[in-house]
Amino acid sequence: MRARLYSVAASTSLRERTMYLGNFTASMLTYGLFVFIFSRVWAGAYAGRSEIAGYTQSMAVWYFIVAEITSFGFGRYFWGLSRDVKSGQVAYQLGRPYDFVAYNYAERVGGSLADAAVILAEGLAVGFLLVGTPPSAGGGLGAEILRGGLLAVSLLLAGSLNFLLHFSISLTAFWLEENDAFYWVYQKLVLVVGTLVPIEFLPDTVAAAALWTPFPYLSWAPARVFVAFSPADALSLIARQLAWVAFAVLLARAVFSLSSRRVALNGG
């Protein structure tokens, strides 16, 4: 374990990301707009109804606010990784004495922590303005602190899972000149399966099937930890996230191992 390397890589990336505050403007504007639009959509959907599939209108809005943090805070890995492979910039990294997957995780997720923190802060502020306080953690200050801690862990695991899946998809650039289509399919599945609407809103069979895929653990899991908090459920969701992260680590390592044998860096 090379703790010093990975912490320096993460802090360097974080420093670069925070060099210009303007870096966050586009994603903050888009995220704020999405949250506002969905709050209006839910206002229409909840007209005359107090809850849908166990969610009140306030819960549905807060769900969306938290579920979108993975996409907006930890969502830009595919483009950077694919570009580095296609341009040959990856040559420098391949020639270094470190674990390629772990280094990229530290560097890229490290930089994303700034985006995730900014989006989370914006989400809390916008949520308060639109629907008031979030659903209670049920148990006073101690429960609120516990929820906050478990939410942070769940979001970090969601971001890590997102990175590892992006990593595996982007490395298909070693085989294919044009691999964007894989990403588009992946992104749409992430949106449909647990980001735009809670899994519980889907038909039972679809929801049951979705829980066997990694997609709900990118957005549904942290959002559930926040809007329907119970320590036991939160730990169960986090355990499932950990299992998917472990699977995604193996997948990323396998894809890297296969693709690094196919490196073909032409033209300098």
Add this chain to the structure above:
Amino acid sequence: MAAIVAENLSKRFILRVRPQGRFAALRALVRPERRIVDAVKGVNFSVDEGEVVAFLGPNGAGKSTTIKMLTGILTPSGGGARVLGLDPARERKRLAWSIGSVFGQKSQLWFHLPPADSFRLLGAVYEVEPKLLRERTGALVERFGLAELMDVPVRKLSLGQRIRCEIAASLIHAPRVLFLDEPTIGLDVVARKEIRRLIEELNKRDGVTVFLTSHDMGDIEKVCKRAVIIHHGEVVVDESMKTLKHRALSRKHVGVRYARPTSMDLPGLSPLKRTEQSARYEVDTNRHALRDVVRALAERGELVDITVEDEPLENVIEQIYAARSGAEAAAVTRGGSA
């Protein structure tokens, strides 16, 4: 001791070819067309520790592919290589501790951060102890004249300044072998000169083995003691710069000017340029003794001036590059015609 050895080193790429014509995309789906490209065809050479070797070739000759195989980034399709006694393909990570590389068309520095941040990260990559890292960074800053640049974001540096930082960054772990892939590309005359001086100094003071690719003849003539020329994926020249110049530069340019219009016909020689009173000949000294040519020209009329110049090395390299095959290219250096 040999720092770098390449034995029958080969790399074959399989390219997918996009067919032309109607329904080409559909046809490609059913029966994709592929083309085999032998980028490097069994090259052999070795570089001793402490040598500075130029690795030359036209675009697409296989230079960068060879460097990437020597640094372990690409796996050879055939043959093998040893760098500092290690097999780059199998021991890439182990080798990485002892080699440095600069790819002139790519950057290892963080674009929006000052170079100091990249140096700190590279120190962590190569596990350089913080105290030693400070000492090494200080020494590199002094030697490369980076004091004023270390806290300026890389994107604000000129290309010459950036390349100085790139080379310094590649030395943070004191590598024994340095691979420089076109380090002076795009630099102005002053910056090129400065980079050459730094490379020479690195080699002389620290004994670093330097394996350099460049299209700039100035780099090669000033810095390198030996040249390996690769063309069509084959090594066509592997000689000391001195030998290369003497063997290859068998052509002289003879210029002559007379006081009045003169007949300047010489049997077997046609002038490159000619006016009524002057002419310029390219003389292949393997075919015509220079002394006989000068004497014949002197006898033609009243001489005002006569000059004899070596053919520029660049022209010879150009002829090698223009050759259609490895054998043809090799013939150029043996004094034959391309």
